[in-house]
Amino acid sequence: MSADSDPGDSRAAVLELRLQGSAASRGIAIGPAVVLAPLHRRLLQWQVVAPSDRSAEVERYQKARDLLLASIRESLTATSFLLRDTHAIIEAYELIATDPALDEAIYTRIQRDGMPAEVAVSTAYDAHIHALATATDSFLRDRRYDLENLRQKFLELLLIPEQQVEHVQGAIVVAPSLLATDVVNYHTNGAIGIVTEVGGITSHACIVARTLGIPAVIGVRNATMIIPHGRTVIVDGSRGTVIAQPNEQTAAHYCSLQREQVSLQRHPVPSAPVATADGITIPVYASVDSPDEVPPALSHGADGIGLVRTEMLLVRLQHFPTEQEQYQWYTMLAERAYPKPVTLRVFDVGSDKFIHGMPHEANPALGLRGIRFLLRRQDLYRTQLRAILRASEHRNVRLLLPMITSVEELTATFDLLATIKSELANTNEPFDEHLPLGVMIETPAAALLAEHFAGQVQFFSIGTNDLTQYTLAADRTSDLVAHIFDQLNPAVLRLVDHVARIAQRHGIELELCGDLATFLSATELLIGLGIRAFSVAPSYISALKRRIPTVDSGQARALVEQALQCRDSASVHALLLDRSTTLTSTSPPEPPLP
């Protein structure tokens, strides 16, 4: 090192290592690496076991096999009620571990050929792995990863008797390969991210990682050799990137991205709405699925409930609820939130969210879902609207319509509401005559036609997940187009900007729900665009409420002008990264969470 003692300089001298793999499970994790060393060397250099020692070697093999079986069965119990698919996969692992042909092959290798147990296990598995690797069918070819994973686990049990499972709390596990069972076990023991050297994105370990929501990058070649044990690693499971020894700028960027994922509960959260630096009040609402979630949401500082996904009631009951059942449920929501507002979004069902008896569609995202389904089944729609109107008697209920693409859908809803209101008035049942009505802006059609909705509704709620999916024609559940699905794409931002101008002109409240609301690096941009309320999962509320007062809407508008001129998503991200580093140079970022 030079005589220069500036600590900033020496830190800048550390080489940042960027490795590319395949995005296997979305999300960002930052933590120290726990590197599980590869076993190649032990397997390549071995000596024939003396005949007198071979029985002991067989015993060592059998002991490891019992441990492997115990670990598989433990995962079977742990997953029996949670993950049906995972359960079936792990069941197959049990059959592999007890396979009679494999057992005999291993036994022969030890007793007859004098191989050490780990070499016998490894070569016996290898014979089958090679056979699978030549399969012409890609699904079958990927199955060799299951065998590779199981072999790896077997070898670890033989060679590393004390598993490091206790030491993965808060860490990123870097391994040659992992079993589906390992992912479950590491997750249970607090691991926050996964990096492996092999694996196909359809392999079972990846399916489990996605189910558990643990960020994972797979197929990172030589990861266990390159990534230093104990050093900080960033796993970007959305982009398939792994960064070891990140420099300060990268770390700051990812820390802020990560904070957006994680609940921050260290500081008391203001229970009243917060305002921007220049005094614009921005309520932060909670998105919930049931009345049980309302009290915790309020204690997280929610200014109300910005989205109740009422279709979760259907999923729970497994039938279409009666008016009375719905009335009780909506009343419970309204009473628990009172006097804060509760936004009830009518059933957003489609054949992707399975309800018994619904038609199967090849392309459910573009099919009979949301308002389209309800207008087809007006009996169900009427029942729901009646229940919602009756629950509105305390005047804190708002009504929200999903998947709107035309004014006719709105008109049909008004007709139904008018009929129901007069029925209720005739029987002297209390309800809110001025029940606020909003439409979800989640299709390009709704965004472009917003002007025609504006005079008729009280609020717009932009659903960025679907708006992005429909604008970019990228299935948000597909990993193959995950690189295209980006909520900060300028095409999406331009639609939001268009809607915001109309909302402002007509004095309509503009809210935003969806993942984009939780990206704290985008908060300034969104406020600049004209978003005046957010609805997020309860765990994000406190972070967002601390972020909002740091924004000045005037400066934010300047940022918007730049963002709208960007040609692609990457330019928008670069702009926001640049902006956040300018900000953090004056006020240091919070340290990453433990």
Added chain:
Amino acid sequence: MMECTMVERTVLVRNRAGLHTRPAAMIVKLAAQYRSDIFLESEDHMRINAKSIIGVMTLAAAQGTTLKLIVSGPDEEEAARAIAELFENGFGEPI
């Protein structure tokens, strides 16, 4: 010892995904219920023990593959019928 003949049948992999992990597990679990020796043989004469999941997976049989089912033992007729039926039903998966 009882006298053992041998039952041979031709089976077809009908399900779209082929003999992947789950169908393989179904064959092995079913085969394990019979006392007979049960084998599957591919067109290139690779013969595997149907009670071995790793063997069945190693066949790597994709949709449309024809296999020979060879059963020999005290309950061979019953075993052959049950396993052939499993193939016929495409393991309850899309065909």
